[in-house]
Amino acid sequence: MISEKNSSGDKRYRSFDSYMKETFGKKGVRAALDGGFGCPNRDADGNGGCIYCSSRHYGIHGMSLSAQYDIQRAKLMKKWGSDVIxxxxxxxxxxxxxDIxxxxxxxxEALNLPGAGGLIVATRADCITDETADLLKRINSSHFLIVELGMQTAHDRTLKLINRRETHEDFIRGYEKLDGIKTxxxxxxxxxxxxxxxxxxTADELASLSPSGVKIHMLHVLKDTKLASMYLGGEFDLPDEKTYVSTVVSQLRRLPAETVICRLTGDGWSDELIAPDWTRNKFRVxxxxxAEMRRLGCRQGDMCGVTPAGVGN
Ligand code: SF4
Structure with a gap:
């Protein structure tokens, strides 16, 4: 597990950047790759997947991992230089x-890419079988490995509404199989x-699971999704930027101080984004x-365990 001291630099939360510097002494840069995987919720029976899911791929679909990696590294090196993990x-x-x-x-193949300092695997909890968990544990024993799991919300009524086709209990079952792996x-x-x-x-429930890291995303309404039809049909509203900032700060206060905060805004796909427009300015958010954490004089974890979780409905 990620358990080193909390050293967030000038941030009032433990950032991924600070964690990578504690661990490797340098910046860690994620090179998004498409391993050619499908999704049981989207592909298996034409069910359509989560209502916000876009068919867009991260990485470059149909290209070998090494070719994608070379392209990504060349692009990212312009921003971060070459002295990175x-x-x-x-x-x-x-x-x-x-299959295994x-x-x-x-x-x-991914671990053997030139200069690779580890591997990050993103998936759904119901895609973690005992056999998969064993394989990941074997890799974890000799390499730097992070597994990312989408929980999205702790509320089953919302999971049903977004067509996640996974209950919170299903999520917990998959999460527990990864015991010992940075998740x-x-x-x-x-x-x-x-x-x-x-x-x-949801943040209280997250805190009770003590994950190694957390990513908090604002919901993005993307073109050609079921969510877009619902939004454009006036079925729900989105929080404004101020409300999102205030909610995220309250969530950070509820999470354990040692949990690494790997992301607090999504990377918008500007050509596909319908709303909210304010998410396009990631750095302002x-x-x-x-600024809000400084104004309140608060830190990640200072309200951890204060509010009891109330999830499951
Ligand atoms: S889990 Fe949902 S969002 Fe993720 S790929 Fe599958 S359908 Fe899309």
């Missing part, structure tokens, strides 16, 4: 959704039908979160 990031689809032989081959849990704020109390109780 490269982390191949299997981000597209559910990167454990295949295929998973072993793809993970090994980063994703949640989404602004989901239809959720108010601030719902989002805070991050600065506003920092």
């Amino acid at each position: 490269w982390l191949p990031y299997l981000q597209s689809g559910c990167s454990t959704f295949s 032989g295929t998973l072993e081959r793809i993970y090994s 980063v849990i994703h949640i989404i704020d602004g989901l239809p039908g959720e108010d601030e109390d719902d989002m805070l109780s 991050l600065n506003d979160i920092d």
Whole structure:
């Protein structure tokens, strides 16, 4: 587990950047790759997947991992230079959704990419079988490995509404199989039908799981999704930037101080984004979160365990 001291620099939360510097002494840069994986919720029976899911791929679909990696590194090097730790990031689809032989081959290829300092595997909790968990544990014993799991919300009524086709209990079952592996849990704020109390109780539930890391995303309404039809049909509203900043700050206060905060805004796909428009300015949102924490004089974890979780409905 990620358990080193909390050293967030000038941030009032433990950032991924500070964690990578504690661990490797340098910046960690994630190179998003498409391992060619599908998703059981999208592909298996034409069910359509989560209502916010875009068919867009991270990485470059149909290209070899090494070719994608070369392209990504060349692009990222212009921003971060070459003195960084490269982390191949299997981000597209559910990167454990295949047979064990295929998973072993793809993970090994990713770990052997030039300069790779580890591997990040993003997936759904219901795609973690006992066999997959064993493979990930074997890799974890000799390499730097992070598994990212989407929880999205702790509320089953919302999971049903967004067509996640996974209950919170299903999520917990998959999460527990990864015991001993650094696991980063994703949640989404602004989901239809959720108010601030719902989002805070999701944070309380997250805190009770003590994950190694967390990613908090604002819901993005993307073109050609079921969510877009609902939004354009006036079925729900999205929080404004101020409300999102205030909710995220309250969530950070509820999370354990040692949990690494790997993301606080999504990377918008500007050509596909319908709303909210304010998410296009990622740095302003991050600065506003920092400013709000300074204004309140608060830190990540200073309200951890204060509010009891109320989840499951
Ligand atoms: S689990 Fe991920 S890839 Fe699958 S349908 Fe939902 S958002 Fe799309």
